[in-house]
Amino acid sequence: MSASPAPLVPEWLRAPSDANALDGAIWPGSARRDGDGALEIGGVSALQLRERFGTPLYVLDEDDVRVHARRALAAFSDAAARHGGRARVYYAGKALLTTDVVRWVLEEGLRVDVCSAGELAVALAAGADPALLGFHGNNKSGPALERAVDAGVGSVIVDSAIEIERLSAVAERRGVVQPVLVRVRTGVHAETHAFLATAHEDQKFGFALDDVPPVVARIRELPSLHFTGLHAHIGSQIFEADGFRASAARLVELHAELLAGGDIPLLNLGGGFGIAYTAADRPLPIEEIATGIVDAVADECAVRGIRLPELAFEPGRAIVGQAGVTLYEAGTIKPVRVTDDLTRVYVSVDGGMSDNARPALYGAQYSARLASRVSDEPPALVRVVGHHCESGDIVVDAEYLPGDVAPGDLVAVPATGAYCFSLSSTYNYTPRPAVVAVREGEARVLVRRETIEDLLRRDTGAHSDEGISMAARSETK
Ligand code: LLP
Numbered sequence: 001m002s003a004s005p006a007p008l009v010p011e012w013l014r015a016p017s018d019a020n021a022l023d024g025a026i027w028p029g030s031a032r033r034d035g036d037g038a039l040e041i042g043g044v045s046a047l048q049l050r051e052r053f054g055t056p057l058y059v060l061d062e063d064d065v066r067v068h069a070r071r072a073l074a075a076f077s078d079a080a081a082r083h084g085g086r087a088r089v090y091y092a093g094k095a096l097l098t099t100d101v102v103r104w105v106l107e108e109g110l111r112v113d114v115c116s117a118g119e120l121a122v123a124l125a126a127g128a129d130p131a132l133l134g135f136h137g138n139n140k141s142g143p144a145l146e147r148a149v150d151a152g153v154g155s156v157i158v159d160s161a162i163e164i165e166r167l168s169a170v171a172e173r174r175g176v177v178q179p180v181l182v183r184v185r186t187g188v189h190a191e192t193h194a195f196l197a198t199a200h201e202d203q204k205f206g207f208a209l210d211d212v213p214p215v216v217a218r219i220r221e222l223p224s225l226h227f228t229g230l231h232a233h234i235g236s237q238i239f240e241a242d243g244f245r246a247s248a249a250r251l252v253e254l255h256a257e258l259l260a261g262g263d264i265p266l267l268n269l270g271g272g273f274g275i276a277y278t279a280a281d282r283p284l285p286i287e288e289i290a291t292g293i294v295d296a297v298a299d300e301c302a303v304r305g306i307r308l309p310e311l312a313f314e315p316g317r318a319i320v321g322q323a324g325v326t327l328y329e330a331g332t333i334k335p336v337r338v339t340d341d342l343t344r345v346y347v348s349v350d351g352g353m354s355d356n357a358r359p360a361l362y363g364a365q366y367s368a369r370l371a372s373r374v375s376d377e378p379p380a381l382v383r384v385v386g387h388h389c390e391s392g393d394i395v396v397d398a399e400y401l402p403g404d405v406a407p408g409d410l411v412a413v414p415a416t417g418a419y420c421f422s423l424s425s426t427y428n429y430t431p432r433p434a435v436v437a438v439r440e441g442e443a444r445v446l447v448r449r450e451t452i453e454d455l456l457r458r459d460t461g462a463h464s465d466e467g468i469s470m471a472a473r474s475e476t477k
Pocket of ligand 1: 318
């Protein structure tokens with residue numbers, strides 16, 4: 001197989017000098033090649049992982065999650081401490097939520113933010129202290145609000161006037177006072193994919209800046225709610241501090257205005273801190289982002305002569321993104337003639353848009369490496385695709401793999417810890433992969449692989465023993 005001609009190579013992609021190398025900015029901290037050249041994560045070989053758990057497989061480096069959690073907490077706490085303030089960090093569970101992940105981040109001193117009744121249930125099932133939870137959502141259901149209030153969730157981030165009345169009624173019936181934050185659209189359009197930006201005007205989240213004062217006044221009137229602060233989240237996969245700084249300035253102005261009506265202990269600036277998916281991505285280190293935002297808030301507070309409130313942040317991707325690697329097995333390899341002169345090599349793997357919807361949803365770019373071995377063959381441009389019945393079922397749009405990539409090879413895609421498992425689907429009746437944690441040479445299942453039988457059990461027409469056992473017989477993994 002020869003390298004594809006340049007016209008098929010995206011402008012940002014460079015041919016690697018070594019197509020087996022693992023870029024430390026993208027792969028988990030423990031990723032390396034073992035003596036036989038196989039990828040090893042958390043001291044466990046990819047070959048062993050395939051043998052024990054099958055593919056596709058989400059592999060999560062526990063220590064890497066912990067390191068990123070500690071680092072984020074230290075970054076924001078240190079930045080706040082330099083101004084005599086304090087910061088708390090909520091892990092945004094929507095990025096990847098399992099009970100173990102909840103326990104890890106709690107052990108590292110983080111809190112957890114959840115955004116549905118289901119996520120709340122996972123956090124509570126993990127044994128999280130409800131006081132350490134934040135609860136988000138633009139349409140929280142009545143039962144979810146009841147559950148949150150009953151559990152004693154530390155803050156509910158309210159998103160609409162209707163919700164405020166609903167939540168107040170629930171808290172009143174229960175005879176409790178529920179702390180709330182108010183989600184604000186600061187009007188800052190983050191530099192990211194349109195679907196990942198959340199604080200510009202024409203979208204569903206929060207209250208416009210001008211609408212906030214009467215909303216807060218209403219909350220302050222309600223004896224069953226306690227207004228504790230403003231919240232804004234400007235978007236996701238953001239690389240620079242500028243958007244955060246602009247949003248923070250507007251929030252502090254509003255915060256200062258609202259102080260006339262009483263103390264406000266908190267200010268929550270959301271998450272959205274970007275990570276590297278390919279060698280072309282250069283996110284600022286979290287320490288620099290933290291300093292940039294916190295300094296901006298502290299400066300704004302100083303200008304207005306107000307006290308720096310306790311700050312809160314909600315990173316999701318920055319905690320788990322780099323810790324995750326998806327292992328696939330290559331099935332078919334096909335040269336596809338794109339024009340008379342250009343051929344693109346398609347490597348089809350046994351997963352796809354059902355385990356990673358991000359390329360299809362956002363045009364997200366990823367990278368890939370052979371995981372079962374190293375090879376000295378010159379690198380060839382390939383597109384890694386899934387097994388689903390859609391041409392947009394792309395796993396890695398453009399990457400160089402050793403030119404002898406072959407059926408049966410393991411292909412590993414790094415930086416899949418965030419928004420892959422949590423966005424996974426069963427499209428084409430594809431059971432979802434297991435999530436396996438690796439650490440110090442041990443592998444442990446966090447979430448077991450789904451089976452076709454699991455899926456068929458929900459189909460009421462298949463509830464005969466015969467139907468289910470047929471399903472079991474057709475299982476491949
Ligand atoms: N806080 C709030 C209120 C959020 O809505 C989000 C993400 C976060 C924090 C965490 O953002 P992070 O630090 O993970 O960027 N599915 C998309 C991302 C959607 C993010 C939704 N909200 C993706 O795969 O890129």
